[in-house]
Amino acid sequence: MAVLAVAELKGDSLKKISKELVSAGRTLGTPVVALLVNGNDAQAKELLGAGADTVVKATLANYSPEGMANIVSAVAKEKGAKIVLAAHSVLGRDYAGRVAVQLGANVAADVVSIKGSLENVELRKPVYSGKAFANIRIKSPAVITVRPNSQEVKAHSGAEAIETSSAGEGNVTGKITSTDMSGGSKIQLTDASIIVSGGRGIKGPENWPLLQALCDVTGAALGASRAAVDAGWISHSAQVGQTGKTVSPNCYIACGISGAIQHLAGMGSSKYIVAINKDKDAPIFKVATYGIVDDLFKVVPAMTDEFKKVLG
């Protein structure tokens, strides 16, 4: 009996969600095994420091959802995992359902809270675009995807086991023939702990640098409302909301965004929400922790300057 947490990388670094998964895994039971595909020992140590008892390294030379699923399933079987935790991310969605079928496991997805035991898991997940929360129970074996930024990372010491698994990609029918990461250097919206987002109020694409400057100084990712995307000011990959990305950063700074229900569906679970808008009646102020009713073209640069001063 064990928990298997599947780590995820972004370039050379471990995504925060990977550590969230091992920490969350410990609340269910031990041992917690972390699977690190294509990672190194430094990343493995980070996983041990967040709650893994063992890190299993595996190699997947050519990524495919099938290959990833086959490795996860093989390691889950090897380790007798009753629970498999994966990120509710593009990658996690690729393979989680496949693993569930291979293991004959129950499934739950996009959960924000994990409690219970290795046999009975109690989960909480948003439904209907965050307009309700469901508290559910499922029995193990289970494959569960967890919303990034929803779990606390708890430091853990003592474990040092790093193993290498020979699990391979197995039978694969769909292959990647090329990738284009030209937009790849920016911080990913779904992982970001701070997001600065712009809407119709930014008036045009020529004004993104204003928001980008605030992003740069605070380490935030740049997002947008549907209005800004539909106007052709920025690519759809930046869209937050019902038909874009669902995010739950620690801090979401909405600049010139009115706060339509479709937008709230994508960012309503953010811990702190800041709204900057000229219209004092904009619905975004109803969910904002802090609001400024003023011209974003004056407020945002002033914020950037102030952050530069205090953050050095």
Add this chain to the structure above:
Amino acid sequence: MKILVLIKQVPDTETSIKVSGAGIVDAGIKWIVSPFDEHALEEALRLKEKTGGTVIAASLGPDRVVEALRTAYALGADQAIHIKDDSYNVLDIGYAGSVLAKFVEAEKPDLILTGHVAIDSQSSMVPSMIAQTLGCANINNAIELKVEGNKVVVKREIEGGSAVMEASTPVVITAAKNLNEPRYPSLKGIMAAKKKQVDVKAADSFGSGFAKVEIVSLELPPPRPPGRIIDGDAPETKAKELVKALREEAKVI
């Protein structure tokens, strides 16, 4: 080419959700086809128009989903199948994946298309469950789809970029928003759809090893803590005060 499109009926985003016990109050809900499933159906119709074939729309759920299937007819689907389950719940993901996988196995389509996520449960589990059961590839978040004989070439959105994947049919492909611009049904299509036969199959007949999820409770989200409007005599003063609040009160930056 036989193209199967799985569509899910979901509450419209604008609809307010009222909770009753472990479920939601159906009265007053406006049901729509989940937006990404519209993109999947559109792609199926375009493929059919280009290369011929049949488009079958299928939906799992109670009798109300027939309305979603009529929408599929109105847009140009050739056949609609209702996989009837009166007690289907939005949280029964494993169950839905298992039933739909067995249904798809029986239908033997060349291409299985659906949205990359349904906006009610936001789970995205079912497509890869179906693909694993069929022993075929799943390609999520498609933004371009080309079919060459029994080969598909799909450009998909990934974090920070895009990737091109190739697979042979059958294959499960999920649609992202940028795949296409869905058409609107014509009045003629809507009228004709009313007369078309929706085939009904019992979900039970596709048996499922998955126990249904136990829903302990359904709750409205906790109210957000009261907000504060930051006042000041100038935008710069307000900005300074906000930065201070974010640093010292919220401690998030």
